[in-house]
Amino acid sequence: MDSIEAAIAAYTSFMWGLPLVILLVGGGFFFMVHSRLRHFRYFSHSFALLRGKYDDPSDSVSGDISHYRALATALAGTMGLGNITGVAVAITIGGPGAVFWMWVTAIVGISTKFYTASLAIMYRGRDDEGKLQGGPMYVIREGLGRKWLPLAWLFAIAGMVGTLPIFQVNQLVQILRDVIAIPAGLATPEEHFSFDLSAGILLAVIMFSVAVGKVKRVSAVAGKMVPSMVIFYFLITGVLLASHVTEIPAMFLLILTDAFSGEAVAGGVLGAVILIGVQRGAFSNEAGIGTESLAHGAAKTNEPTREGLVAMIGPIADTLIVCTCTAMALLVTGVWEGDAIGVTMTTQAYEQVFPGFGAYLLLIMVMVLSTTTILTYWYYGSKCMGFLFGVSKEKYYMYAYMALITAGAVVSLDIVINLLDGMYATMAIPTMVSTLLLAPKVKQVASAYFARIDAGEFDKGKQSTETETAAQD
Numbered sequence: 001m002d003s004i005e006a007a008i009a010a011y012t013s014f015m016w017g018l019p020l021v022i023l024l025v026g027g028g029f030f031f032m033v034h035s036r037l038r039h040f041r042y043f044s045h046s047f048a049l050l051r052g053k054y055d056d057p058s059d060s061v062s063g064d065i066s067h068y069r070a071l072a073t074a075l076a077g078t079m080g081l082g083n084i085t086g087v088a089v090a091i092t093i094g095g096p097g098a099v100f101w102m103w104v105t106a107i108v109g110i111s112t113k114f115y116t117a118s119l120a121i122m123y124r125g126r127d128d129e130g131k132l133q134g135g136p137m138y139v140i141r142e143g144l145g146r147k148w149l150p151l152a153w154l155f156a157i158a159g160m161v162g163t164l165p166i167f168q169v170n171q172l173v174q175i176l177r178d179v180i181a182i183p184a185g186l187a188t189p190e191e192h193f194s195f196d197l198s199a200g201i202l203l204a205v206i207m208f209s210v211a212v213g214k215v216k217r218v219s220a221v222a223g224k225m226v227p228s229m230v231i232f233y234f235l236i237t238g239v240l241l242a243s244h245v246t247e248i249p250a251m252f253l254l255i256l257t258d259a260f261s262g263e264a265v266a267g268g269v270l271g272a273v274i275l276i277g278v279q280r281g282a283f284s285n286e287a288g289i290g291t292e293s294l295a296h297g298a299a300k301t302n303e304p305t306r307e308g309l310v311a312m313i314g315p316i317a318d319t320l321i322v323c324t325c326t327a328m329a330l331l332v333t334g335v336w337e338g339d340a341i342g343v344t345m346t347t348q349a350y351e352q353v354f355p356g357f358g359a360y361l362l363l364i365m366v367m368v369l370s371t372t373t374i375l376t377y378w379y380y381g382s383k384c385m386g387f388l389f390g391v392s393k394e395k396y397y398m399y400a401y402m403a404l405i406t407a408g409a410v411v412s413l414d415i416v417i418n419l420l421d422g423m424y425a426t427m428a429i430p431t432m433v434s435t436l437l438l439a440p441k442v443k444q445v446a447s448a449y450f451a452r453i454d455a456g457e458f459d460k461g462k463q464s465t466e467t468e469t470a471a472q473d
Contacts, residue, residue, distance in 0.1 A: 005418070012418045015425035021278045024288045027432045028108025031115050034439055038450060039114045039309060045453060046309040054306070054458055062124065062132050063300030067310045070299040072226050074292045074311065077376035078285055078318045079226060079369055084362070085171065086280050087326040088345040091336045094276030096251070097258030099327045101277025102284065106319035109287025110312045115435050116290065117311030118442045119143065120297035122304040128390045134297010136290040136431045137387045143438050152387070155290060155430040159384035162423030163291065163377035165207075165401060166416050169408035172370040173199045175343055179359045193410060200409025204402045207374055229368045230322065236361050237325045240353040244332035251331040282424070284323050285315040289424055290431030294380045305449035308442070374405065 048054065049067045065073070090098040116136070125138035137152035137159075144151075173196050181187040187195040241248060259273065286292050292311060299307045326346065330336045333349040340348050343366070350358030378401050385397040452458065 008418045008422060012422035012425065015422050016275070016279050018275075020425055020428060021275060023432050024112075024282055024428060025105060025108055025278055027288060027436060028105075028112040030436065031111035031439065032108060035111060035114070035443060035446070037111075039111070039312060039446065042309055042450065042453065043313075046313055049306055049310050050313075055300075062302060063121075064298045065300060067299055067301065067307065070296050070307065071310050071313060073298075073376055073379070074286075074295040074314055075318060076226050076369075076372035077291055077295065077380065078314065079230070079322060079373070083284060083318065083322045083326055083369070084346050084366060085343045086284055087323050088330060088336075088341065088343070090276055090280035091327065091330055092341050092345070094273045094280075095258050096255045096327075096331060096336070097261070097273045098277035098280065099255045099324070100259030101274050102281035102319055102323060102327075105278050105281030105287070106285055106315040106323075109281070109285050109315040109319070112287040112432075112435070113285075113292060113311040113314055114308040114446075115439060115442050116288070116293050116431065117296040118304040118308030118446065119435060119438055120293035120304075121299065121301060121307045122441065122445060123438075124297055127386055129392075131391075133383060133387070134299075135294040135383055135387070136427075136434060137384070138297070139293065139438070140430060140434045143441070144434060148434070151430040151433065155427055156384040156387045158423040158426035159291070159294075160381050160388075160397070162420055162427055163381040163384075164408075164416075164420065165374045165377060165405050166408035167420055168370045168374050168377070169200060169203060169405050171343060172203070172366060173409040175347075175363055175366050179363050196409045197406070200406035203371070203374075203409070204405040207371070207378070207405055208398070208402050225368050225372050229365060230317070233322065233325070233365055236350065236354070237329055240329050240350065241325070241332065243353055247332045248328060251328060254331065255327070281319055281323075282428070285319045287315055288428050288432050288435075290427050291377075291380050293431070294383050295376070303449060304442070305446045308446065 050071065052066065052068065055066065087099070087102075090102060094101075119139045120134040120136075123139040123142040124132045124134045125142045127133050136155045140148050140152040140155070176199055177187055177192050177195060181192065181195045182189065259277075282289060292314065296307045296311050299310070301307055329349045330345060333352050335345050335348040335352070338345070338348070343362075347359050347362050350362050352358070354361060378398065381401060382394045382397045386394045
């Protein structure tokens with residue numbers, strides 16, 4: 001068993017080394033140069049799409065969910081424990097400078113997501129039941145041809161494993177146990193198996209009741225819960241930062257200086273700071289990993305560029321805004337210099353400003369973000385299962401997934417965390433390779449779409465439709 005764990009740890013360490021950093025960051029930088037940053041000029045159009053301004057309700061438009069729900073589903077997968085514990089881990093291991101490299105990953109990730117989400121619509125493929133599906137495996141099959149199928153299979157296999165719920169469930173049950181069960185006498189630090197098992201079973205039942213509704217129900221839940229939790233997070237973090245407002249400029253300066261020295265924690269090893277920042281940034285926004293394409297590929301649109309414009313909001317909301325808020329909370333309160341790690345460090349920061357109930361505020365965040373992530377990951381994994389073995393076999397993935405929710409509440413996670421991390425890295429290879437190869441197709445379609453925006457074609461169409469409706473009335 002020890003040899004297996006060591007092998008998985010070695011694989012994960014190798015996968016998250018310099019080659020993957022070059023692929024993710026270098027690839028994202030290539031997309032920025034290749035596109036000449038043109039998509040950055042149309043953020044206002046992105047928000048108009050989210051508001052449904054250009055939605056076409058006709059049956060001729062392919063897809064299952066709106067632009068807004070596609071983004072909410074993608075954000076439900078990225079806005080989870082990575083925004084709370086992931087940032088704490090990044091600062092613990094790589095120092096404050098790691099946050100800067102998370103920002104770099106997000107900035108180049110904007111372009112990566114524009115390209116990957118555009119391709120998810122451009123190269124949707126039909127499953128064995130004839131229904132259109134999106135995702136990197138279909139992009140590879142439809143865009144590159146069947147000779148590239150091994151690359152699609154690689155993504156699907158890694159996706160089935162990498163999206164398992166064990167980590168999310170384990171951490172959620174841990175904070176439930178620490179904040180509620182132990183103080184209430186329902187468990188002790190030494191004896192908590194019964195509580196963990198009961199909590200796992202309850203979570204599995206709740207998740208199953210939502211998952212049976214597939215992407216439409218998952219997106220509906222995400223569309224309501226994710227925005228409300230982001231607003232809630234901004235409120236409590238805003239209060240925390242306001243109480244330490246004089247220290248904020250110094251902490252930003254610390255991030256910038258440590259990013260190029262690594263002296264705060266990493267012993268001056270700049271490469272370690274960069275690697276940790278890129279790794280945690282990739283887990284935060286998943287740009288280039290490919291999972292986001294599974295959500296954006298379900299959007300109800302026939303315009304690939306539209307979903308690309310919507311998707312690029314993800315890294316901004318997830319990493320540049322939410323993760324930055326978490327990082328500043330940890331830095332201005334000084335908890336990053338203590339012995340706590342992960343979710344415990346974040347809990348200490350909020351307890352410092354909200355004595356006696358800061359942990360409960362964080363618990364609310366963790367509960368909502370973890371459960372929406374679990375639901376989204378189930379959807380991702382089931383789509384990978386359907387691609388490999390047929391849609392009819394997706395139900396077996398659901399049963400196994402729900403069983404693993406229960407198991408995740410009670411198992412030790414050392415080997416599992418390394419396995420999941422390794423699978424995420426593996427997913428990035430087929431995603432980035434296929435996107436780099438198909439980048440000219442994205443640029444061609446995007447250039448035509450941007451020309452139509454600049455010509456006012458869409459607004460003219462909307463005005464004419466409104467005029468015809470008024471005339472009919």
